[in-house]
Amino acid sequence: MITVYVPRDTTACAVGADAVAAAIEAEAGARNIEINLIRNGSRGLFWLETLVEVSTAQGRMAYGPVTASDVPQLFDAGFHEGRASDLFLGPTEQISYLKNQQRVNFARAGVIDPLSLEDYQAQGGYAGLTRALVLTPQAMVDEVKTSGLRGRGGAAFPTGIKWQTVLDTPAEQKYIVCNADEGDSGTFADRLLMEADPFQLIEGMTIAGLAVGATRGYIYLRSEYPRAHTVLNAALATANDAGYLGEDVAGSGKAFELEVRLGAGAYICGEETALLDSLEGKRGLVRPKPPLPAVAGLFGQPTVINNVLTLATISSIFEKGADHYKNFGTGRSVGTLAVQLAGNIKQGGVVELAFGATLRSLLEEFGGGTLSDRPIKAVQVGGPLGAYLPETQWGLPLDYEAFAAAKAMLGHGGVVVFDDSVDMLEQARFAMEFCAVESCGKCTPCRIGSTRGVEVIDKIRAGEQRDDSLALLESLCETMALGSLCAMGGLTPSPVRSAIAHFPEAFGG
Amino acid sequence: MTAAVERATIDDILDRLKHLPGGLLPILHEIQGAVGYVPRESVPDIAAGLNLSRAEVHGVISFYHDFQTEPSGRSRIQLCRAEACQAVGARALERHITAQLGIGLGETTADGAVSLESVYCLGNCACGPSVRIGDEIHARVTPARFDELRGHLQAEQS
Numbered sequence: 001m002i003t004v005y006v007p008r009d010t011t012a013c014a015v016g017a018d019a020v021a022a023a024i025e026a027e028a029g030a031r032n033i034e035i036n037l038i039r040n041g042s043r044g045l046f047w048l049e050t051l052v053e054v055s056t057a058q059g060r061m062a063y064g065p066v067t068a069s070d071v072p073q074l075f076d077a078g079f080h081e082g083r084a085s086d087l088f089l090g091p092t093e094q095i096s097y098l099k100n101q102q103r104v105n106f107a108r109a110g111v112i113d114p115l116s117l118e119d120y121q122a123q124g125g126y127a128g129l130t131r132a133l134v135l136t137p138q139a140m141v142d143e144v145k146t147s148g149l150r151g152r153g154g155a156a157f158p159t160g161i162k163w164q165t166v167l168d169t170p171a172e173q174k175y176i177v178c179n180a181d182e183g184d185s186g187t188f189a190d191r192l193l194m195e196a197d198p199f200q201l202i203e204g205m206t207i208a209g210l211a212v213g214a215t216r217g218y219i220y221l222r223s224e225y226p227r228a229h230t231v232l233n234a235a236l237a238t239a240n241d242a243g244y245l246g247e248d249v250a251g252s253g254k255a256f257e258l259e260v261r262l263g264a265g266a267y268i269c270g271e272e273t274a275l276l277d278s279l280e281g282k283r284g285l286v287r288p289k290p291p292l293p294a295v296a297g298l299f300g301q302p303t304v305i306n307n308v309l310t311l312a313t314i315s316s317i318f319e320k321g322a323d324h325y326k327n328f329g330t331g332r333s334v335g336t337l338a339v340q341l342a343g344n345i346k347q348g349g350v351v352e353l354a355f356g357a358t359l360r361s362l363l364e365e366f367g368g369g370t371l372s373d374r375p376i377k378a379v380q381v382g383g384p385l386g387a388y389l390p391e392t393q394w395g396l397p398l399d400y401e402a403f404a405a406a407k408a409m410l411g412h413g414g415v416v417v418f419d420d421s422v423d424m425l426e427q428a429r430f431a432m433e434f435c436a437v438e439s440c441g442k443c444t445p446c447r448i449g450s451t452r453g454v455e456v457i458d459k460i461r462a463g464e465q466r467d468d469s470l471a472l473l474e475s476l477c478e479t480m481a482l483g484s485l486c487a488m489g490g491l492t493p494s495p496v497r498s499a500i501a502h503f504p505e506a507f508g509g
Numbered sequence: 510m511t512a513a514v515e516r517a518t519i520d521d522i523l524d525r526l527k528h529l530p531g532g533l534l535p536i537l538h539e540i541q542g543a544v545g546y547v548p549r550e551s552v553p554d555i556a557a558g559l560n561l562s563r564a565e566v567h568g569v570i571s572f573y574h575d576f577q578t579e580p581s582g583r584s585r586i587q588l589c590r591a592e593a594c595q596a597v598g599a600r601a602l603e604r605h606i607t608a609q610l611g612i613g614l615g616e617t618t619a620d621g622a623v624s625l626e627s628v629y630c631l632g633n634c635a636c637g638p639s640v641r642i643g644d645e646i647h648a649r650v651t652p653a654r655f656d657e658l659r660g661h662l663q664a665e666q667s
Contacts, residue, residue: 186592188632262534265573267629280531344597348635430592
């Protein structure tokens with residue numbers, strides 16, 4: 001029997017993977033060829049989607065990008081026997097984009113059937129939980145501290161320290177919350193992980209629960225990810241049936257219940273305290289800190305709240321050991337970073353590398369330049385609150401501290417590329433407009449400042465009192481940066497200021 | 510759905526979910542899924558079921574972009590307006606779509622066929638511009654591709 005893989009992830013399906021899968025089944029049926037069609041997750045090489053793979057004695061062979069109308073010719077050329085044709089890319093693992101990565105979080109992505117617990121276990125899955133079960137809670141937290149793991153949501157806070165606080169705070173009920181509200185434009189690594197390898201997240205959250213003494217967990221998933229929702233719910237049902245969740249986790253006598261909750265289209269709910277309010281059934285308003293969520297989080301109880309990739313990484317730290325994990329990376333940026341190449345880029349996708357590679361190498365070697373074949377003008381790193389970087393800054397290494405020193409932010413690793421047709425004033429205006437739409441409204445600098453920001457930028461565009469307006473805009477940015485309650489208002493000035501500093505000609509300078 | 514059926518549906522959802530901790534969002538999602546929107550008349554019942562004030566329930570409904578208090582069009586089209594899609598032509602696509610449909614973002618066509626909404630990121634940022642129709646996300650949506658998708662919609666609805 002021939003095994004054929006067709007991805008089921010959002011991007012693959014958005015370019016027609018379902019039609020490709022249907023065409024392959026129909027064509028195989030018409031030719032009396034028996035195939036076993038598996039809907040794997042994606043490898044994250046999105047520019048090659050739909051990336052079809054066939055198992056052969058020499059390993060898996062890749063074909064892409066395949067459309068439904070290519071399928072008859074693929075069969076004519078003998079793709080089901082792994083033979084070469086126009087769309088033949090060779091052995092999947094040898095595709096340089098994939099081969100040159102250091103995959104830890106995404107090692108299984110696209111390799112396995114995301115809903116097969118057997119596949120997951122065969123590739124090291126649940127080995128971490130087995131190891132964790134013989135450790136004391138303190139030893140588990142120590143393992144996370146030793147690994148040097150820092151939160152992947154953007155703030156890069158040391159995960160082990162957060163967990164220690166929750167462990168040390170006595171309470172009847174504690175919670176593990178996964179922040180799966182991946183709202184930054186240009187980011188999709190959390191989505192890919194949830195759609196391609198959901199058990200990795202579930203295992204990581206279970207370990208977190210055992211480590212700090214939490215018996216309930218929630219995955220707060222944005223409603224813009226309907227496919228991830230389906231996959232997560234199916235994976236949770238499987239993990240419950242297999243005894244990896246519930247009253248008695250893997251025969252340990254310890255309980256951990258896990259549930260997915262959907263957001264409702266509010267960017268601010270990616271901010272952890274707004275997320276907690278939303279999970280409590282309220283408007284997603286930002287809470288002042290302290291108290292930290294680790295002390296008084298969900299329903300006022302001690303709560304570990306971590307990003308999807310942070311919690312997923314826990315599984316591999318426990319599988320392979322903290323010492324193995326900390327071998328990756330540079331300085332205090334330990335481990336790997338999932339960079340997401342997006343926007344106007346020829347070869348967009350997920351590139352997981354140890355910290356330290358330069359932005360330029362990502363853009364050129366992996367990204368292959370712009371999709372439009374025009375020169376790159378600006379790159380926004382770290383989502384809508386990240387700085388726009390001109391060419392002089394592309395030598396920056398991907399490292400939290402190096403980016404902070406350059407008044408930029410690595411954030412969740414999103415890299416959005418713009419060619420030379422971009423209007424940087426329009427981008428600065430959009431940053432303020434987006435903040436006005438998505439501000440929770442609790443603090444004045446963010447709520448009012450963003451609206452005033454749009455107005456002042458419109459004046460600059462119209463050439464009205466240009467110098468005074470620019471000075472006013474800078475003063476407004478300072479007020480927002482220093483006076484806002486959270487990063488939404490506090491960092492909205494970052495794209496605005498970087499656009500003015502690096503592309504003054506767009507502002508009439 | 511008649512008013513009586515609507516009310517029974519909402520009562521049933523409340524009975525099933527009102528004991529969930531922090532259950533207001535799941536309840537509103539279920540009501541919107543079943544009825545198509547969250548009727549204003551249901552706010553007192555939801556509030557009573559959860560022991561909240563009507564103001565609190567109204568506050569939550571109006572805070573989140575997903576929840577609507579009016580019936581939307583038979584198809585909901587969401588256009589991604591965020592940066593990664595802007596970089597590959599989302600602004601031009603927005604002009605095309607609003608001109609073709611004759612409505613702005615947040616509006617419904619007069620025949621009730623289509624509602625157009627903005628969305629900030631569908632997680633398809635390597636292959637934009639992205640558009641969501643129902644639960645399907647479409648990649649690399651050029652103006653021509655949008656016209657094709659709209660043609661499929663019209664064929665389905667007629």
